[in-house]
Amino acid sequence: QVQLVQSGAEVREPGASVNVSCKTSGYTFTTYYILWVRQAPGQGLEWMGVIDPSSRTTVYAQQFRGRLTMTRDTSTGTVYMELSSLRSQDTAVYYCARRYGWGGDYWGQGTLVSVSS
Amino acid sequence: QSALTQPASVSVSPGQSITISCTGTSSDVGSYDLVSWYQQHPGKAPKMMIYAGSKRPSGVSDRFSGSKSGNTASLTISGLQAEDEADYYCSSYAGHSAVVFGGGTKLTVL
Numbered sequence: 001q002v003q004l005v006q007s008g009a010e011v012r013e014p015g016a017s018v019n020v021s022c023k024t025s026g027y028t029f030t031t032y033y034i035l036w037v038r039q040a041p042g043q044g045l046e047w048m049g050v051i052d053p054s055s056r057t058t059v060y061a062q063q064f065r066g067r068l069t070m071t072r073d074t075s076t077g078t079v080y081m082e083l084s085s086l087r088s089q090d091t092a093v094y095y096c097a098r099r100y101g102w103g104g105d106y107w108g109q110g111t112l113v114s115v116s117s
Numbered sequence: 118q119s120a121l122t123q124p125a126s127v128s129v130s131p132g133q134s135i136t137i138s139c140t141g142t143s144s145d146v147g148s149y150d151l152v153s154w155y156q157q158h159p160g161k162a163p164k165m166m167i168y169a170g171s172k173r174p175s176g177v178s179d180r181f182s183g184s185k186s187g188n189t190a191s192l193t194i195s196g197l198q199a200e201d202e203a204d205y206y207c208s209s210y211a212g213h214s215a216v217v218f219g220g221g222t223k224l225t226v227l
Contacts, residue, residue: 035216037163044120044221045155045163045206050214059214101168102210103153110162 002026004096004108011114017084020111022096029077030054033099036070036081038092039110046092050099051079086115121146121207121219128225134195139207139219140188147188151210154183154192157221158203166205167192194224202226 007021022034036048049060051070058070069082079096094111097104122140129135139152146152150170155163165174167183170190180195190209194201207219 045218047216047218061215095162101153102151102216103165103168103208105165105174107162
């Protein structure tokens, strides 16, 4: 069965970086793009960007350009999302999902990233 | 891109039907049949209910349906049940490989 398993919660100080992993299984890794979405406490969903695991091509939402990097490891079927220059407004649950029809059909369990001094 | 517009909340009695709207622009909803709808229960990851405007993923109840008219997409839930109480989000392809979400709608089953 298709599964996306994310790394655990993280706490960072303002200005630091965080790296969240998303390990996939149950399907051919290079066949589907992986997207990242975040959700601040009590707020809605925000699309961050997408990576093509086959070509490593990435597209980032404009508000994250310069701070966001998505990479992948085809040997383990894992995608990574690194966000730098963290500020308190980046406190959120970060989700990865397998892209299907420009949506996400299978989702990770979410990773809480807390940014606080 | 600006977020798609959804009603903040809706409420309905069990057994009734409800339609949740998602209004975008001619640059996103109006230009593509690529709207997805998600159901999210508290503390859980979103679950895809509709993709490509009106298609249901395997395992999703046929009580859920999607449609579009102009720049507005809609999610209709018929025969509402207590378990349908959740937050619902729409998203749309917005060109240049980007996606935009709606602000979300809290559905209360009275």
